[in-house]
Amino acid sequence: MAHTVTAGLAKIREDLAGLYQDLHRHPELSRQEHRSAALLAGRLRAAGVDEVTEGVGGTGVVGVLRGGDGPVVMLRADFDALPVEEKTGLPYASEQRGVDADGTDVPVMHACGHDMHAACLVGAATLLAGAREQWRGTVLLVFQPAEELGCGARDMVDDGLFARFPTPSIVLGQHVGPLPAGFVGHGSGPVMAAADSLNITLYGRGGHGSRPESTVDPVLMAANVVTRLQGVVSREVPPAESAVVTVGRLQAGTKDNIIPDTAGLGVNIRSATESTRALVRAAVERIVRAEAAASGAPREPDLAWSGAVPALVSDPAATATTLAAFTDHFGAERIMPMPPVNASEDVGVFGESLGVPTVFWFWGGLDAQTVVTALQEGRLDELPGNHSPHFAPLIEPTLSTGVEALTVAALTWLDTP
Known part of the structure; x- marks a missing residue:
């Protein structure tokens, strides 16, 4: 037929x-x-x-x-x-x-x-x-x-x-x-794979680049988040499972001698199972919040999940x-x-x-x-x-x-x- x-x-x-x-x-x-x-x-x-x-x-x-x-x-x-x-x-x-x-x-x-x-x-x-x-x-x-x-x-x-x-x-x-x-x-x-996107806003306290001690630098905070996220798959996801964590966007500041008030990141996650998906999402949120706290951020970061596809x-x-x-x-x-x-x-x-x-x-x-x-x-x-x-x-x-x-x-x- x-x-x-x-x-x-x-x-x-x-x-x-x-x-x-x-x-x-x-x-x-x-x-x-x-x-x-x-x-x-x-x-x-x-x-x-x-x-x-x-x-x-x-x-x-x-x-x-x-x-x-x-x-x-x-x-x-x-x-x-x-x-x-x-x-x-x-x-x-x-x-x-x-x-x-x-x-x-x-x-x-x-x-x-x-x-x-x-x-x-x-x-x-x-x-x-x-x-x-x-x-x-x-x-x-x-x-x-x-x-x-x-x-x-x-x-x-x-x-x-x-x-x-x-x-x-x-x-x-x-x-x-x-x-x-x-x-x-x-x-x-x-x-x-499943896909999840996360937009992150990290809050610092801006100031002059010559006086970093008077600021809370969200650029350094963002850099630490990017580096720390690389350990989620290599150290928290079982080797038999599949996952990817990509930071595709990092935006902060307007001039080299100005420490800004905020930094923004865009994170994309791919995972093969619901259990791994939940593990990775939770790990990313934990790291972002912990880095903000470790940096003395004046307020909690904003985390907005979007683009969730099973x-x-x-x-x-x-x-x-x-x-x-x-x-x-x-x-x-x-x-x-x-x-x-x-x-x-x-x-x-x-x-x-x-x-x-x-x-x-x-x-x-x-x-x-x-x-x-x-x-x-x-x-x-x-x-x-x-x-x-x-x-x-x-x-x-x-x-x-x-x-x-x-x-x-x-x-x-x-x-x-």
């Missing part, structure tokens, strides 16, 4: 490539995806999707494709972009700029492949809509905004996604990455079933196992909120021979990956593989007539 349905891809491949290039050329920042949302909604309506709703969870788009009585299967794609200046040199490269949440003018690029995700979901929706006689059930098509902020899935759930639309029994999603194009990568169980778990049993269908469709030679990834994805919020399984996989977007050569020469880290200004998947076979994977996965969980 899957081969029969995906045979229709030949008729829409060129049109989908045009959609992908349009999305890539016109990226939009998280929670600002208005043009993209309208374009995607229009494509769903043109494909014959029964119900299309815009503005879900902000700028999200939801389509309901009905094929008679049967299970409800959810297909999800994200479609927000990043504040990155594109350096691919492609004829359809982005030249867009935007204003971020802090009011700063920034370049904008689809540096994580979300444009490819969205185009593939439109393709799968089109194939499934044109072959309703081949399946029974309902397909819930979810175009999610603001994945890069880690809040888009939660925003859609909080906006009544599963109260306003059919409730799925399984959530299916995918992500393009620096794998060989045409290949599908898979894992089982925890496949992507670890993404690809349900083992459901993954095995889906993987068997992929192997049958693509051939075993195009299926490759992958280790857990320390990056994060909020798609798990959908299944977790309902208590239903999520199946998530990766597929490749880089020239296969380039990847093989880099592997042989030990240069894999030099390949452009997600969030790189040089990252842009090959249109083909990446687009066709992504459309087929979503379509095959959906048909695996829908009923047959």
